[in-house]
Structures are given as structure tokens and as C-alpha cells.
Amino acid sequence: MTMASLDPVAAVLLVPILSAALLAVLPGYRLTARLNVVASMLTFVSALSLFVIERPQPGPYVLVDDLNIVFIVLNTFVGFTTSIFSASYIAHELEAGRLTPVYLRFYHAMYQTMMFGMNLAFVSNNIGLMWVAVEIATLTTVLMVGIYRTHAALEAAWKYFILGSVGIAFALFGTILVYMAARPIVGEGQDGMIWTLLIQNAAAFDPALLNVAFIFLFLGYGTKVGLAPLHAWLPDAHAEGPTPISAVLSGLLLNVALYALLRFKILLAVNPHAIAPGPLMVTMGLVSLIFAAFMLYRRRDIKRLFAYSSIEHMGIIVFAFGMGGPLANFAGLLHMVMHSLTKSAIFYAVGHISQIKGTQRINRIRGLTVTHPALGWGFVVGVVAIAGLPPLGIFMSEFLIVSSTFARQPLLAVALVFGLLLAFGALTLRLTSVAFGEPRGSKASAEASYVPMLAHLALVLCAGTYLPAPLVVWFQHVARLLG
């Protein structure tokens, strides 16, 4: 841990991997859970310290710039809160006997490994390394999705695994192509993969190669982002895995893939002759949004419901980045952050709910606000937030996206609004049935801490009404960076 004080970047990477090794061997639930929390907190702290200390020079492997620091901090923060949530959640799972201590050890180790993978993906300055990191994160989540060993869980994991592998392959091919494009300019070997060098010379790259590369990268990482029609793994993985993992998947892993996409979008944007990635992203974003919105109506499993809502929001974000421009990019970033916070908060709530009620069937859950006021209203606020109602954060980003789009591309904005309204209808429909009406199901009080959920919601609420000026300046800078 001494390194953490020395070099935060190293800490961000080392703390998780070391604690993963430690957790793999340590027995006992209480200790490991606590250790998990502590490790995540340390990671978060060291990530925060990235703001204060002067940044390390971009090396061949590591890079810290304005873009990824946002992601890292968000990532480590949600990782931290989720570890708190997972402590109480896993305790219940142990009592319920759905997990054995062995798997628990495995779970914690995997958790930290995944955090490591994601952080690595963020800080890596090398597109090959980034690829590796994303795959590490993916494969660990695959293993965790299947951790319950139920038929359903294995199915989900398997599906995730196969589709993920294809995605991996695509991403790799794209990466190779980028290298090929870069080689004549930046020369052979390591340099051909170093992001900072690439971005400097991208203007001279061979556009035709870049185009093909982008398509493969888009599909490869897009599979992880969960863009329709590459989304198939996402709902089941969310629904069958342990809820903390669902939270992390929605809140973080999707962002990792998105981050990779953004990197390459910037790369392409630099090259004048390459295709504009915008239309592609806008199309896929809209398709995902509207498709997911329709799918929301027929969901019966509460976790699948919110998994689809994640697809929907990823669609919105990709749409925003596809539109580009300072406003839309700002909105996209904001939306991404807000969605991570909100969606993970919702999954915390859903986790407690499904544990209390002993089911994930929506129609078996009713009148939560009556039986569990705190949980129920928290859930209400979360869903209201994710549905894009003020005074919560997502409203602001949606406001910016829609209004800025309508002024530029009215038809696109209309389609976007259509999707938003559809999704809104579905979510509120479920909300009214779950949170209100005659209570149904168990009324047992949950012995769980709502702190993570409430913390997230508080942040979202605050962001919806007041964004601190430094953060705004930061975002605007990043937005300009995204072009």
C-alpha cells in the first residue's frame, strides 16, 4: 500500500491485483468482504489523488489524460460503493446458501481482478494493452455471471462467453488493422500501438484501413457496450449473475467498452479522409434506444428490465457522442456518469428487493412503498431518475441532447424523443406496479445498509440541480477533446 502514496496510477492498478491475489487465498466471509471494501476504497482514494498530483508523462503503457481520469474516478467510486453493497448482499446469499465459501473467495478475487482489468483498460496508453485489459474484465465477469452454477446462470454465462469471444476477435482484428495503418507512419514495433503517437500522426494514416478497422472495433467493443443487435448477452448476464455484478456490468463494464470506442472515434476524427464515425454511432444508438424501449414492455424479470434500460441508455449516450459538438458531447459524458450512478443505485435496490421478496418476477412484487418505505421510495427515486425526470441528473443530459439535436437534425431528435417516451412509458408502468398498490410478497424487513444506494441517489439529485463549476469546466474540456 505504500506505493499508493507514491504513484497513484500504480496504486490504481496494483491495489486491485494484489488484493485479488490476497482474497483468493484468504478464508472467511467477514474478513474478505471487509478487505474487499478496503481495497476498493484505497483504489478510489488513489484514483482521486490523480486530480491533485501532477500527472505522469504518458509512457509506452500508461497514460493519464483528461478523458480517462473521469472514467477512472467514476469507475473506482462505483467499484467502492458496490463493494459495500456486495458485502451485505453476499452475506444474505451465504445465509440463503446460494453461495458456498469457496465460491465466495473466488468471487472476491474475481471482483478485484475485474476492477484491475477495467482500470488497466482506462490507463493503458497502448491499444493492444487496452484490448487485453478489456478482455480480462470481460472474462472475469463471465466467470462471475456463472457463479451460481444454476442452469440458468450457466446458460447466461455461456451465451455471454461465446458472443463476447466473437467481440474479442473483432476488436483484435480492428486493433491489428489500426497498427497496420499506423506502421508506415510511426514505424514498426511498440510505437505503432501507442495511443499518444497514433493520435499525433493519425491524419496521415491510410483512411481505407482505418475505416475497416473502425468497423471491426465498433462491433467488437460495441458488443460489450451492448448496442443492439449485438446486445444479446447483456440482459441474461444481468439477470442471472449476482446483483453486485449486474450493478458493475451496467455501471462500469459498459463504460469501459464505451471508453475504448471513444478513443478510436477520436482517432478517426483526426483523419480527414476517413469515414465520419458519427452517422454510424447515431444509427446504432437510435436502433438500440428504440429497440430496448420496445423490449422493456414485455419484461417480467425485474433485473432484465433494467438490463434493457441499460441498453437503452447506452444507445442514448452513443447517439450523443455520435452527434458530436460541445453540447452533445458534454451531455453524453454527463449522461454516462449519471447513468452509471443511477443504474447501479437501482440495482442495489433491486438486489435488496429480490432478496426480500425472494423473487425477481415483477408481478410478484407490489406495494414496496408500503412495506419497505425507505427501499421503496429509494427505488421510486431511482426509476424516476433513470426515466429522465427532474430534478435528477439524467434530465439535464437528456435536455441538452434533445434540444441541441433538434436544432441541428429535427428528424433525428423526433426519433430520439419517440424512443425516450416509449422507454419512459414502460419504466413508469413497472414502477407503478412495483412501488404502489396492495403489498404483495414477503414483508420481512431487510437487514441491509441503504447507504450506497442513497449516496448515489443523492449525488444524482445534486447533479441534476447543481453541477460544481470545476467539474463543468472539466467536462467541457473533455467534450472539446472529443470533437
Next chain:
Amino acid sequence: MQMHSLAFDISHTLAGGLVLISFMMLYQDRLYSLLNVFALHAVVLALSVAWQAYIQDAPHLYITAVIALVFKAIVIPVALHRIVKQLGIHRDIESAVSIGLTMLAGMALVALSMVLMLRVTADADPLAREDLAFALSVVLLGLLVMVTRRNAVSQVVGFMSLENGLVLAATGAKGMPLVVEISVAFSILIAFIVIGIFLFRIRERFDSVDVSALDDYRGERR
């Protein structure tokens, strides 16, 4: 980076050979023969990688070649033979699309990849260009195998041939770092898949592992 024509021709022939073998895979309708063809595919890949290692005098590529040879050309096919026996998967492949159509689609894909790749501006060295074109077609053909075959084993085979395409591209890319690591990583991935098939007793096709089964558990039924 002047490449004298012999070397060029050889690597070109090998790459072309890979594409050809991918086509052979497309019209296999017996499982065992498919596996054998795949073994051949792997061998040719190994050769081409080795050749690349030689002409680029990049010794680390030999490792990749060896992996390809040992792991893909021998271990995996054998393992799959075993599985086919043990799980009593019957021998002939039911394909979703008729062989003829598949062949036509394959042609189209190859044409597509050519069109895309030969756009690459001339100053990129021709070898890389040809290689990429072939690699892309191998990748696409592998994917085609995956989606047209209803049989888990043949789908794995498809995936592996796709991955061969990747390795071909990676090795063709002169001085590309991490190639070895990547090929190792992929071999592990494939091992996982094979083990998965074995563990989960996925007999006929991935379809038996279909999500509708999830719904017995979670009531996502229509």
C-alpha cells in the same frame, strides 16, 4: 522494406491456401472430415507464420507457429474427436443454410474483403495488403461457418478458423507486438470453449443451450 518476389509469392500462396481451406470447410458435411480439414488449416497457418518469422527474422513468431501446429493442428482436433465420440454426437452436420448457398455467400464475402482491402493505398507494402485481404476473408468465412452450422463442434471449428485469420493478420503485420501473447490468450480461450462444450454436455448445437431454457427459471416466456 523491399521484399524479393519469392518470399512474397510463398507467403501469398500460403495465405491463399488458408482461404481455400476455409472454403473446403464450408462444404464439409461430415464432422470428422471437418475436423481433419481444420487440422490442415492449422498446419497451413503454422507454415505461413513460420515463413513470416523467417522473412521478418522475428524469432518469437516461431512460438506462435509452434502453438498453432501443436495446439490447433493436433490437440484440439483430437480432443474434439473424443468429445464427438463421448457425447455420441452423430456424425453428419446439419447446416442451417444449404451448402451451395453457403459457398456463394463465401464467394461474396471474399469478394467483399478484396474490395475493401485492395483500396488500401499502394504505398502500404503489397504483402501486408494481400495478407490482410486474405486474413479478412478467412475471418469472415470462419464466422460464416459459425452461423451456418447447427453443430457445437463445427461452430468451435468455425471460431478457431476465424481466429486463425486473426493470427494470420497479426503475423503479417510486420513488427506487431504482443502477437505471441495474443495467440496464447486465444488458445486459452478456445480451450475454455472446448472444455465448456464438454462440461455442459452441449450435444447437437448451441441451440440446445438456448435462452428459452433460462425462462423456465425466470419466467421471461412470451
Next chain:
Amino acid sequence: MVVISDIIVQGVQMLLVLLLAPLLTGFVRKIKARLVRRQGASVFQPYRDLLRLLRKEVVLAENTSWLFRVTPYVTFAAIWVAAALVPTFATGLLFNWTADLIAIVALLGSARFFLALAGMDVGTSFGGIGSSREVMIAALAEPAMLLVFFCIALVAGSTQLSTVANFMASSYVGLRVSLGMAVIALIMVALAENARIPVDNPTTHLELTMVHEAMVLEYSGRHLAMIEFGAFLKLLLYISLIACVFLPWKIALFGTGPLAYAAGAGAYVVKLAAAGFFLALFETATAKMRVFRIPQFLGAALMLGLLGTLLLFVSKSF
């Protein structure tokens, strides 16, 4: 001093309408009787009826509330005020400025409103029939009347009855299609509003055909007297309305001394008589129509009114 005289003239007018109203009804009844070769009661019979009713005791149904007892006076007062607003023999009277044509419609409307409520108050099915049919009729009659008044107001450039009357009397209005339509529509509305044949039969007591009568079925004694009196006034009001708007012949302008007033009053009586005669003639000549033909009848009035208003623009636009 001027104010005093104003008040006097206004008072005269209010008393005049009060006195003439029963006489008009009696006159109409007499003519009707003569037309069907009956002797008929004397023209002063309505006065006698009223007095007798006033002397009788009131029998209230058990369920009735204070509303039932207040209504006769409210309706009477509303109609009376409305009548006072209409220039009969002279224009520019004191009250004329307090309200205009639209207000007159509204005043009659409030009279009907309370009457209909009173009908509901008893809690018998007859009151209900009466009220519901009455409001149905009103729902068509009122807009028709308003449209007629739009038409008039657009011609005269004012909804102020005195101004209208002056305009009609003084300047040469010319024969306007729309005014013709307006007068027809107004007459139709008047028939409906006063429960005359063909819309309603004031003399019937066959339950299912009656509208107005059903509504006031439970009234007796002085209450009935007030309501009857209100009805008389209403008839007078409509006739004098038509008279002062469409034939403001000899109507005295504001402030032209007593002589002019006297002449105006004479002319007014003549107009009333003529109108009463034609009314009687019309009623004897036609038969009552089914309740659900009434909407078509009034709808026609509505259309005429609207048409008149629209045609105005045609005639105005050049």
C-alpha cells in the same frame, strides 16, 4: 334633477311592462279563442287569476328546500329587470346602460336556471322531465338568440339596446338579408322560450307533452302566481325586444319630452297588440311538435342566426 327624471321615466317603464304583461297574455288568449269560434275569457282574466292565486295558501311538497321557495321571486325579479332593460316606448333610459343584449340573455338564463333547479328540488319524476327538457331547449335557444344578437350588434355596431334602437330608427338601415334571417330566428327562439306552440303548449296538462308546465308542476298559491307573472313578463319582453329592434317606429329618443314619450307609449301598445294578434294566429294555425323535433326546430334557428352573421360580412365587405 336629470337623474330624478330619469328614475321616474324608468319607473314608469317598469310599471308599464308590469301592467301590460297580463293584459297581453289575456289578449292573446282571447284572440285564440275567437279564432276557434269560442267566446273565450275576458282579456282581464289573467289579472284575476293572479289575484286569486295570491290569495290562496301555498302547499309545499315535503321534500322541498328553501331553494324551492326562493326561486319564484328570483325568476320574477330577473325577468323583470330584463324587461326593464328593453326600451319599450323610449330609448336611453337609466337602466339601459347597466346591461346590454348579452346581459338580457344571461338574465333570462339565470331565471331558467333557478326554475330548472326548483323542478329538480321536489324529487318527483315530473320535475326531472320538465327541467331536463327545458335545459335541452335552452341549450339550443340561447346560442341561437346570442347569434341573432351578434348579427344585430354587428349591424348597429353596438350591443347596447338603446343605441341599436336609435340606429335602427334613425339611419336608413336598408333591407338586409341577414336582418331578415335574424328576425325569423329571433321569433323562433321567442316561441321556444315562451313555451308557445309549436314548441310547448302553455295550456296543456297532458304530462308527457309538457315541458315548462312539468317543471313548475308542484307550485301553488303565490309562488305559482309569481311564476305565471314571470311568464307573462317574458312574453312581453320578447315582443318588445323584437319591436324595438326591428320596428323602432315612433320610439321616443332619449330626453325628448313627455309628448314624445306618450306617442312612443301609444305606438308601443299598438305594436304589442299587432304582435299578440299574429302570435295567436300562428298558434292556432300550427300544431305542437314532438319533443325531439324541437332540436331540429331550434337548430334551424341557430343556423339562421349564424348564416345571418356570416352574410353580414358579404354585405359589409363592399
Next chain:
Amino acid sequence: MSSLVLQMSCVAGLLGIAVLAIVLSRAKTSTTIIYCATTAVSLVALFGSIRFLVGEAPNASGLVLPVGLPWLGAHFRLDALASFFLVVVNLGGASASLYGLGYGHHDPAPHRVLPFFPAFLAGMNLVVLADDAFSYLLCWEFMSLASWALVMAHHREPDNAKASYVYLVMASFGTLALLLAFGLLAGPTGDYGFAAIRAARHTPYVAALVLILMLLGAGSKAGLVPLHVWLPLAHPAAPSHVSALMSGVMTKVAIYGFIRVTFDLLGQPIWPASVVVLFLGGTTAVMGILYALMEKDLKRLLAYSTIENIGVIFAGLGLALAFQANGQKLAAALAFTAALFHVLNHSFFKSLLFFGAGAVLTATGERDMDKLGGLIHRMPFTSFVVLVGCVAISALPPFNGFVSEWLMFQAVLQSPELPQWALKIMVPAVGALLALAAALAAACFVKAFGVTFLGRPRSTAAEAAHEVDRYSLSAMFILAALCLLAGVLPGLVIDALAPITIDILGGRMPIQADEPWLSIAPIAESRSSYNGLLVMIFITVSASLSVFVIHRFASHALRRGPAWGCGFSDPTPAAQYSAESFAQPIRRVFGTLVFRARDHVDMPAPGDVRPARLRIELHDLVWEGVYLPIVGAVGFSSDRLNRLQFLTIRRYLSLVFATLVTLLLVLAIWS
């Protein structure tokens, strides 16, 4: 500046009260405390806004808070228009709070009402004060959200779930429409401040689009047909004092939004806009009141009549647009004043009537008029004030409803000055529609009052009814008094509205204070004048005169006896006219066309003992023709798409493959 600060601090106070309510949600005394607090704060805000409006030359003052959109901040501004609507909002808020002091104690779940009630008030205040697109929409949606929570207060009735759902979706639809409108106004650079928007030049294309979007957005909140469907569901579902706020005030806030954008931000209007608004207003008025006539649920009837009044207001605004587009300031001011006056009046009597409905609800537990009746004997005060409200809303003199109606007609009579033929023809037609609506409204409220309060009780609950508490009564009496006041002294109101017309239209009506005898003359006395005070005096004088004369000179003997009824003595109260039977003639006349109404009579054969049955078939054509198809389409497509949830992995792979190939093809063809 100070007035604005005062308003803002009142809003802050309301929000604070909301938090307080959450804190002591379970406390016994919470109801009293909260409603007292809201009453006090609303009164302060009310007097502040009145002072600003009628005080010396109201000049707009702005305020920027460092919240909301970061680089913009939250702008708030108080001008004449805003202050008028603040008067409406806070008057409604104060009376509703006062009413709640009594009514709230009957609430089964106060902790589901108390926190949201102040928040709702705060939201409405903020919408009126907001001065940039973002804050406006934020507050707007916040208001919807709070009211939604209030509709959800009695969430155990299944109907309320549906009501609140439809409400929320429609509200969101409206917000998105407004969002698009503002996006268009703000332009790609995104200067969302109203000042910037006001300054910018807008092309006719933009203006037209914005108008349509505003009609969708504000119209859906205000309840313009065909966007009204949520209103009769949601308003009755809420607790009665909230229904009063939603009907009497929130719809007005929507109208404020419409005025703010179409009159203020868009600048000089174009005349075709007015045609659309006029048409929508007229049809909404007539449709709304016809719906109300068909209704037998008291609160739903009131909600539908709200739709009618909204239609009237929009018609007035349409007139104002028409005149303004042709630069006829005076006529425009007249129409605009009429519309605003009606806004004020409707907020009076609709709140009053909803309070009355709430009183009936607490007294009998019934909303179905066919189970009520005879309440005038058991609830004398309530029935009296409700009668006042009914008279006022039926636009009968000397009450306030008539004055605004009258002004409206005066504005209609200005139509000959309009150059465009379309308007020449349109305006009188709309006038006819308004007249029809007014007459039907009278019929509707005869029915409402007659069936609910008069006749004989139709159920034991109605027999056992009792008068309500004094807080509710006082709230109702205050509103009734205001109805009368505004009716007899309209001149004061008109003069108070003048600053707004000057602000928005640049013209004003003649100063009514100069007119003799407190009468009002919109253009000139020779054209038209009305004097509510005199009319009232004359009526009272002549009525009391006749009473005096009769009781002086004629008999005042009186005897109670059984009802005569032409000898048919019907023992059972069921034989009375019910709400539906009362509406039958009008159903026959209009319903057959508008609702495809059919009466199915099942008359048993002679000798058959079973009772004859009458079944009335009504179709809400808007719901069946517009909304059900949409629901069906969504359901259908989600069913179709839902199959994608059940594919096999190979199929998913082929999806991926297909996507890849398509993209590559696009690339090959494109570049």
C-alpha cells in the same frame, strides 16, 4: 427586486415545509402544522404578488441563481404576467391549504400527501417565475412529478394506478414537446435564456413549428382536446383539495406557459396561428362540456368542465392572437383581458366546486351522483356555496363567470375589423361555439347541483350526510365571496390586468375606473357596457320588493303536503331523475353524433316479472380513435420484437454477422 426575492423565499419556504413534512410524516399533528404553514406562506406570496401587480408601475426584475444549467444558471424573473399567475397560483394554494386544514384529517394516508403538497405549490410558483428554458422545464416537470405523487396518494385503488400512469406519460409527452420547442427557439448554440430567445429573430417556419409544439406541450397539460384524456382520470383521483389545485391552478400554469412563449418569446404573431388556436379552443369548449354532461361521477364532471373552460380561455387567446397579428392593439387587449379574467374566474369557482365535491365526499363517501341527492337539507352551507359556484360557472349575472364570458363576446364582436376572410368567418363561428358551450354549461351544472344536492336522497349514505368542518366551509365561503366580488366589480380586475396587456401586447383597454357608476365599457359605453353591481342591486331590490308586497298584501299561509306529481306518487327515490336520465335529451341531441350514444332498452314481455333494463352505450371516440390504436401498435411491435429475446446463440451470432457484413458493404459502397 424585493418582490421577486420575496416570492423566491416563499418558494424556499414551501420546499422547506415539504422537507419538514417528510421529517414528521408520522406525527399526529403533522396535518395541522403543514397546512397552517402552507396557508401562511401562500398568503404572504399572494399579497406580495398582488402588491407587485397593482402597485405602482410593475417593472420586471430578474434574478440568477448558480444552479441549473452550469454555464447559464437558473434565471428567474417577475413581471406583470408572472405576477398575475402568481396571484392565481397562490390564491389557489392558500384556499386549498385552508381547506386542507379540515379536509386533511379525513385523509387515510396523510404521509403520502403532506410532503408533496407544498412541493407541488412550490413547483407551480417556480414555473411561473422561471426565466430560462432549462429552469422552466425543470420546474414544469417537477410540478408534474409532485402532482403525480399526489394522484398516487390513494394508490390502493386500481383505477388510480391507471390514472396516474396515463397522467405521467401524457405529462412526459408534453414536456418532450416543450423540450423540442425550446430546442428550436434556443438554436444549435443553445442560448436557453428567455431574454436571448426574446431578442432572437424567429423565421415564420420556426414560429409555426414552435406554436404547434406549444399546443402539444402546454395543451396536453391544460387539457386541450384531444390531449385531455389524462385529465378526467387524474384530477378526480387526487385528494379533493389537490384536485382543486390541479384543475383550478395547474391548468392555468400550462396556459401561462403558452402565453409566455407564443405572445412573449415569439414576438409578433402570424394570423394563421390564431386560426388553429381558435379552432382548438372552440372545439375543446364544446367537447369538454358535452363529456361533462354525460358524466355521473361528480369529480369527473368537474374535471371535464375544466376542459371546457380551458377551451374558452384558448379561444380568447386565439382572438388576441388574431387581433395582435393585425396590429389591432385595443381589440387584442380586450380579448387577452377576457382570457386572463376567465383564468382568474375559473380558478375561483373550479376550486370552490372541487372543495364542494370534497365536502360531499367526506360527508357521504360517494362521488357517484346517482347515489346522492337531498344534501341541501343536511349540508345547507356547503350546498349554498356550491350553488354560488354553479351559478358563477354557468356564466350567469351578477357573478364573475358572466363578466369574462361577456368580455369574450365583446371581443368576438370586433371581428369585422379583421382583414383576413378566414378570420372573418372563423371568429363568429367560434363565438357560436362559445355560446353553445355556455348554454350547455348551464345545463350541466343544473344537472350537477340538482342531482347531487336537490331531490330526495338516493342512498343511505346520502341520508346520513352531515355538514363539514368550519375550515373547509370558510375556504369555500371565501371563494364564493370572491366570485361575487369579481362579478360586481369587474372594473377593478380589468384595470389590474392592464399592465400585462401593455407588457405583452403594447396596448390596453380603456381605464375602467373612469367609467361612471362602476360600470365597464370595453370599447365605449355607446357600444356596450355592463354594470354588475347595478344588475345585482336591481335584482335584489325588485326581488325583495315583490317579496315584501306579497307578504304584506297577499296570504302567507303555507302547508306541507305530499308531492302532487299529477297524482303519480312515486314512493321510492329511485323514481327521481338520475344524472343519466337528466342528460338523456341532450344525449339524444348531441350524443348520438359525438359519442355514438345508444340506449338499449330491454323491455320484458307482458307477464314477465323481471324488471325492464336500460343500458346506455357511450363511446369516447377520442380515446378509442387515437389512444387505443397507439397502445395497440406499441403492444404489437413489442410482441414482435420480443421474439428476439428467445433466439438461439447461433441466431444471435448471425445477427452480429449480418451487422458486420452490412457495415462492410456500406463501407465498400460508400467510400
